[in-house]
Amino acid sequence: xxxxxxxxxxxxxxxxxxxxxxxxxxxxxxxxxxxxxxxxxxxxxxxxxxxxxxxxxxxxxxxxxxxxxxxxxxxxxxxxxxxxxxxxxxxxxxxxxxxxxxxxxxxxxxxxxxxxxxxxxxxxxxxxxxxxxxxxxxxxxxxxxxxxxxxxxxxxxxxxxxxxxxxxxxxxxxxxxxxxxxxxxxxxxxxxxxxxxxxxxxxxxxxxxxxxxxxxxxxxxxxxxxxxxxxxxxxxxxxxxxxxxxxxxxxxxxxxxxxxxxxxxxxxxxxxxxxxxxxxxxxxxxxxxxxxxxxxxxxxxxxxxxxxxxxxxxxxxxxxx
Amino acid sequence: xxxxxxxxxxxxxxxxxxxxxxxxxxxxxxxxxxxxxxxxxxxxxxxxxxxxxxxxxxxxxxxxxxxxxxxxxxxxxxxxxxxxxxxxxxxxxxxxxxxxxxxxxxxxxxxxxxxxxxxxxxxxxxxxxxxxxxxxxxxxxxxxxxxxxxxxxxxxxxxxxxxxxxxxxxxxxxxxxxxxxxxxxxxxxxxxxxxxxxxxxxx
Ligand code: FES
Numbered sequence: 001x002x003x004x005x006x007x008x009x010x011x012x013x014x015x016x017x018x019x020x021x022x023x024x025x026x027x028x029x030x031x032x033x034x035x036x037x038x039x040x041x042x043x044x045x046x047x048x049x050x051x052x053x054x055x056x057x058x059x060x061x062x063x064x065x066x067x068x069x070x071x072x073x074x075x076x077x078x079x080x081x082x083x084x085x086x087x088x089x090x091x092x093x094x095x096x097x098x099x100x101x102x103x104x105x106x107x108x109x110x111x112x113x114x115x116x117x118x119x120x121x122x123x124x125x126x127x128x129x130x131x132x133x134x135x136x137x138x139x140x141x142x143x144x145x146x147x148x149x150x151x152x153x154x155x156x157x158x159x160x161x162x163x164x165x166x167x168x169x170x171x172x173x174x175x176x177x178x179x180x181x182x183x184x185x186x187x188x189x190x191x192x193x194x195x196x197x198x199x200x201x202x203x204x205x206x207x208x209x210x211x212x213x214x215x216x217x218x219x220x221x222x223x224x225x226x227x228x229x230x231x232x233x234x235x236x237x238x239x240x241x242x243x244x245x246x247x248x249x250x251x252x253x254x255x256x257x258x259x260x261x262x263x264x265x266x267x268x269x270x271x272x273x274x275x276x277x278x279x280x281x282x283x284x285x286x287x288x289x290x291x292x293x294x295x296x297x298x299x300x301x302x303x304x305x306x307x308x309x310x311x312x313x314x315x316x317x318x319x320x321x
Numbered sequence: 322x323x324x325x326x327x328x329x330x331x332x333x334x335x336x337x338x339x340x341x342x343x344x345x346x347x348x349x350x351x352x353x354x355x356x357x358x359x360x361x362x363x364x365x366x367x368x369x370x371x372x373x374x375x376x377x378x379x380x381x382x383x384x385x386x387x388x389x390x391x392x393x394x395x396x397x398x399x400x401x402x403x404x405x406x407x408x409x410x411x412x413x414x415x416x417x418x419x420x421x422x423x424x425x426x427x428x429x430x431x432x433x434x435x436x437x438x439x440x441x442x443x444x445x446x447x448x449x450x451x452x453x454x455x456x457x458x459x460x461x462x463x464x465x466x467x468x469x470x471x472x473x474x475x476x477x478x479x480x481x482x483x484x485x486x487x488x489x490x491x492x493x494x495x496x497x498x499x500x501x502x503x504x505x506x507x508x509x510x511x512x513x514x515x516x517x518x519x520x521x522x523x524x
Contacts, residue, residue, distance in 0.1 A: 114446045186346075190420040191446015214345045214423035216448035 003263050004045060004056075005102040008035065012096045013070060022123065022155045023089055026063070026072045030097060034068040040131030041107035041195075041223070044071065045269055047099040050087045053251070054258065057084040058269050060197075060223075061103060062129035066137065071100070074155055076123040082230050082250040104267045107197065107223035109134065114191030116142040119179070119206055121198020125155055127223060128197065132164070143167055145184065147198070150174040181205065185213045195221045222292075224270065228252040229290055231311045237318040238262060239281055253307035262321050264307060271309035278319050280305050285314010324359065325456040328522075330494045335436065337456035342367035345425040346374060349416060350397075351438050353380035353406065355458030356430025357388035363427070364395050372397045376416065380409050380434065406434060413438060417445045426452040433463035433474060436501035460523040465502040466490055472502060478519040480508040489516045 010027035017023045029035050038061055048055040059073035078085045092098070107127050109116060116135060118128050125146060135142050144167055148154030151172060160168050171177040185194065194215065196206040203222045210220045230250045237244045238257075247256040254276055257264050267273040271291030280287070283302040291306035298304045305312070305319060323337045340363040342348075348371060352360055357379060364372070376399040379392055392400060403409035417438075426442055428435045435454050442452060461475040471485025479492040483505065490505030497504065509515050 112446070186421075186423070188422045189446075190417070190422055190424055192422050214425070216422075216450045218448045218450055219422065 003258075003265050004267065005104055007047075007099050007101060010035075010071070010098050010100055012092055012094050012098060014094050015092060018074070018155050019153055021077050021153065022074060023077070024062075024072055024074045025088065025092060026070050027098065027100065028070050035071055036102055037068055038065050038071075038103035038130070039105050039108055040065055040134035041109060041127045042103040042105035042130070043107075043127070043268070044073070044103050045101040045266075046073070046088070047101075048084060048087045048091075050083055050091075053083075054255070055082075055084045055087065056255070056269055057088075060107075060127040060130070062126040064133040065130050066133070071103075074123065074126045074129075076155075082228065104273070106268055106272050107195070107221060109195075110193050110219075110221070111140075112191075113193035113219075114141065115189060115193070116140060117184070117188060117192055117194045118142060118144045119181075119194065119196040119198070119202070120144065120146045121196075121202040122148065122153075123155065124196075124198030124202070124223075126197075128195070129156060131195070132160075136164075143169070145169045145171070145179055147171040147179060147202070148173070181209045182213070185209055185215065193219045193221060197223045200224055223272065224292060228254075228269070228271075228309045229311070231288065232313060234312045234314075234317070236312065237282075237316070238321045239318055240321055247311070252309065253305070253311065257307060257321060264321060266308055269308045271306050274306075276306055276308045278305050278307055278321055279303060280317065280319055282316060282318035283312075283314070284316040285312060287312055287317075323456055325458075325460060327456075327460065333496065334494045335432065335496055335498075337435070337454045340427050340429060340453050340455045342371045342427075343425055344368060344371075345423060347420060347424045348372075348375040348427065349420065349424055350375060350377045350427040350429075351379075351413060351434070352377070352428070353430035353434040353458075354382040354384050356428075356434070356455070357384070357392055359429035359455040359457050360395070360427070361388070361391050374398060377401070378403070378409055378413060378416070380404070380406055380430070382406070382431070406437070414441060417442050417447070420445075420447070424451060427455075428452065429455045430457055431459050431461065431475075432456065433461075433501070436463065436496075436498070440498060440501040462492060462523055463502045464490070464492060464505040465497065465500050466505045468507060472500075473505070476505075477521055477523045479522045480517060480519055481505070492522065 009030040011030045013026040013028045043058045043060045045056045045058050063072040075088045077089045171179045233248045235246045245260045265275045267275045274293045288311040289299045290309040372395050375397045377397045378401045461477045464473045464476050466483040469486035480489045488507045491508040493504045495504045
């Protein structure tokens with residue numbers, strides 16, 4: 001069994017800083033072959049060798065899905081984060097060889113929708129960039145509601161304003177502009193689908209407001225855009241492999257498993273796809289569930305953990321790996 | 322649990338439930354013939370405000386005024402009564418096209434009505450999870466002749482003669498959601514002229 005999707009060797013074609021925090025990276029296939037086509041909303045997992053620590057972070061593809069010559073991702077520098085984004089910003093240079101995964105889409109458009117209502121917060125704009133490419137090629141009806149801290153920190157704001165003046169609605173924190181969500185979600189024509197990508201609070205807000213306005217779940221799509229959280233170090237006993245490993249502060253449980261050569265299936269590395277679901281055999285303490293996958297009942301029962309994002313605090317955790 | 326009893330069938334055959342009023346900002350109820358009973362029964366357990374947001378489209382389909390006064394007494398925001406599906410169709414389509422996300426659909430009555438409204442509603446973008454159904458009344462089938470593609474409404478016997486091309490058709494349980502009809506296939510294709518006697522399978 002190999003975890004994840006097939007790997008692709010790529011060469012960094014360009015590194016383009018867009019503002020103080022955000023940089024775009026463009027990759028080409030290293031031997032000049034075509035890259036696999038993808039659909040709007042797909043992500044790739046980028047592998048990094050961060051001074052001996054292997055990091056694999058998911059990033060949404062933001063380039064045109066029809067362009068098989070190159071892929072682009074946009075990375076926001078997170079100074080408090082675990083280091084993946086810092087590594088991208090400080091170490092990745094044009095010409096460098098890297099390894100990425102084949103694209104996977106866990107945030108795809110529903111093409112039966114009559115209208116696509118997109119809600120983006122900050123760097124959550126990236127999956128919408130490829131989706132908008134896809135939608136404009138079929139002249140589909142879309143509206144983009146984009147919340148940014150300020151004009152200066154809004155990635156792709158100029159480009160979007162120029163290309164889609166009628167579709168774009170911008171809300172700037174520093175101008176106290178706020179999306180009136182309940183008004184937006186009430187009265188949308190039947191057949192509208194809503195998509196949200198941004199901080200967790202924003203996703204919860206949209207899902208909750210949609211539920212209050214009687215939106216069917218099948219018309220509400222979301223993707224949280226965070227790398228796994230850092231936390232306190234902890235130990236885990238692996239029942240099948242018969243060993244105990246430690247997970248350090250800036251490492252996810254999945255990364256710790258991989259570092260000790262225990263293969264765990266994964267796709268998203270962001271708590272959304274369900275691939276890494278692992279049975280908990282013994283839990284004396286608390287699991288910090290950071291995923292979007294498990295049900296509330298499963299969480300309360302302490303019988304499952306998603307190693308890509310979730311952590312543990314307590315005396316003893318034994319998992320079936 | 323379905324109110325009407327159906328003979329055992331293949332797993333892909335449509336199944337029906339029982340209407341139960343949900344709180345929603347817009348409710349669209351469409352029924353034909355005995356389907357009115359499902360709405361009237363549901364109303365007994367519905368929250369008071371339910372019918373203030375409700376639009377009922379009722380097709381009598383030969384039941385004359387049997388249910389009209391009961392339907393009127395529900396106090397729906399809008400009530401339309403029409404004699405046949407064809408007469409009501411422009412209103413159904415116009416209503417579906419102009420609804421908003423959040424609409425809940427309640428369909429009751431014959432399979433032909435339920436199937437055709439589901440087909441049109443989903444085409445306009447209503448989610449299946451927002452559609453409830455309850456079968457009432459006749460189990461006669463709406464059938465598409467797979468040979469000439471003609472549609473025959475309210476078929477009760479099997480085999481039967483296609484009213485468009487004249488072939489004798491065996492009524493299959495194979496249902497097309499896109500066409501909202503069961504499939505009728507030539508019964509004597511292998512042995513022309515050998516047509517079994519018709520039995521009344523649907524009432
Ligand atoms: S890898 Fe997708 S949920 Fe963990």
